[in-house]
Structure formats: structure tokens, C-alpha cells
Amino acid sequence: MKKIGIIGGMTPESTSYYYRKYIEISRERFEPYVFPELILYSINFRDFWAGGWEGRKKILINATKALERAGAELIAMSANTPHKVFPDVQKAVSVPMISIVDAVAEEIGRRGVGRVLLLGTKTTMSSDFYVSALRDNGIDVIVPGEDEQEKLNEIIFSELAFDNLSSRSWIVRLIEKYAEKGAEGVILGCTELPLAVKQGDVGIEVFDTAEIHMRKLIQLAAE
Known part of the structure; x- marks a missing residue:
């Protein structure tokens, strides 16, 4: 191999x-x-x-x-x-x-999901490199609001980076909020996020980017 x-x-x-x-x-x-x-x-x-x-x-x-x-x-x-x-x-x-972006886009297509919520660092959520690649593959992308991006970014770097899952419930509520707005899946677009959220924790498809x-x-x- x-x-x-x-x-x-x-x-x-x-x-x-x-x-x-x-x-x-x-x-x-x-x-x-x-x-x-x-x-x-x-x-x-x-x-x-x-x-x-x-x-x-x-x-x-x-x-x-x-x-x-x-x-x-x-x-x-x-x-x-x-x-x-x-x-x-x-x-x-x-x-x-x-x-990782190409691999995730391929997996979203394989599962037949058309609209996803993108979570990650503020750079990942606010930059074009991820969203454009997904949209080029026919995937509709939702990103959280600016205040939510700031909070999630802080959680990633001050908590998840140290295996601290204190804000796990906040992340789950954020995903559920956008599921109610039409998200069919969520991209855990920061490889620390799968430490906090797994498939089954929320009612939509979970895309663990690291896996x-x-x-x-x-x-x-x-x-």
C-alpha cells in the first residue's frame, strides 16, 4: 500500500x-x-x-x-x-x-444531502475556499451568523483544543437551530468538533470531516 x-x-x-x-x-x-x-x-x-x-x-x-x-x-x-x-x-x-474539502463534498453527494450547515473556525466559516467548493458541487451551504461564528471560534480554540467539552450543549443547540431552518446535514468543518458532536446527537446528518x-x-x- x-x-x-x-x-x-x-x-x-x-x-x-x-x-x-x-x-x-x-x-x-x-x-x-x-x-x-x-x-x-x-x-x-x-x-x-x-x-x-x-x-x-x-x-x-x-x-x-x-x-x-x-x-x-x-x-x-x-x-x-x-x-x-x-x-x-x-x-x-x-x-x-x-x-479534506473534496473528500467531504464527495461524501455529501454520496449521502444525497443537498443543504448543509458549515461549522468550523471563523476563517473556515467566513472565507470562500470551503463554501465555493461545496457550491461548485451543487451543495447549498448555510453558515452561522457573525456572533455565532465568534463564539464557536472561541470554543474551538479555548476549549475543544484542550479536550474541554463544556460548551457541547451550545454547539448541539446551534445545529438544531439551523436544522429547523432547513439544514439537512452539518459539516463538522473543524477537526476538533467531532470530539463534541457525533451522529445521533442531532436530528440531521453529521459529516465528521476527520473521519x-x-x-x-x-x-x-x-x-
Whole structure:
């Protein structure tokens, strides 16, 4: 199988969740004790978040090149927000990179969901890179109001990034509010959000972006 390379550390909590999904999906898909080879490059999140997007892009490119040198044959970033600069990072290496946004759009189409609520960091919810890609795939996208975006962003960075689920009920109520407004599914567009919300916690389809991404990576590695 192809070797998988993952850029992690954005945050460590979501990276450990990715690794748990890697184990679960491999056990589900392959015979006992079989796992695709995986190389993890965990960046220093403080350095990553301290600068602007040019600095973050350089950190991601350096990590991607390191994974390429280490022999990775498929590379992924274990977070949604850094996909803001995904095209530039992909151009820096010859190894194919697997986009979480593309994997999620494919899964939404597979489940036949036409209208989704997008949750994530403020950057993910307010930028164009995610919404445009989904709409290009014929998916109608709802984003929360500005005050809700601010609050969710704060919860992600001050609570979920430290495995603190104190505001879980607020997130569930937010999803249910937009379900009443016509959302058929919710994209957990920050890979910390699946720590707080699972399928069945709300009355609509839940798209766990970390699990969807890892499932796609293992599928491609096995091919």
C-alpha cells in the first residue's frame, strides 16, 4: 500500500483523533494487524498560529516537503482551516495531496444531502475556499451568523483544543437551530468538533470531516 503522510499538530487533540480513526478504519477494512504505513509530522501550533497566512503557508510547505523526503506517497493536512492555502502547498511538492474539502463534498453527494450547515473556525466559516467548493458541487451551504461564528471560534480554540467539552450543549443547540431552518446535514468543518458532536446527537446528518478524510486516505492508499 502507499505510504500516508499527515501534517498534524493543528491541534494535537484533532491529530490524535485522526490517528484513532486511522486505527479503527484500518481494522474495519483489512485483516488483523494490517495498517497502511503512516508518517506524521506534528508542527508547533504556537508558531503556526502566531503569524499570518504567508508564514503559515511556509510552515505547511516545509512540513509537506519533509513528508515527501520521508517517502510519503499521499499527503494530507489534518485540519480544515489550513486548506485556505491548500493549492499553494500542493504546488510545492510532486506527491499528491488529498483535500479534506473534496473528500467531504464527495461524501455529501454520496449521502444525497443537498443543504448543509458549515461549522468550523471563523476563517473556515467566513472565507470562500470551503463554501465555493461545496457550491461548485451543487451543495447549498448555510453558515452561522457573525456572533455565532465568534463564539464557536472561541470554543474551538479555548476549549475543544484542550479536550474541554463544556460548551457541547451550545454547539448541539446551534445545529438544531439551523436544522429547523432547513439544514439537512452539518459539516463538522473543524477537526476538533467531532470530539463534541457525533451522529445521533442531532436530528440531521453529521459529516465528521476527520473521519471522512482518513477514510479517503486509506481507500487511496489501498488502491
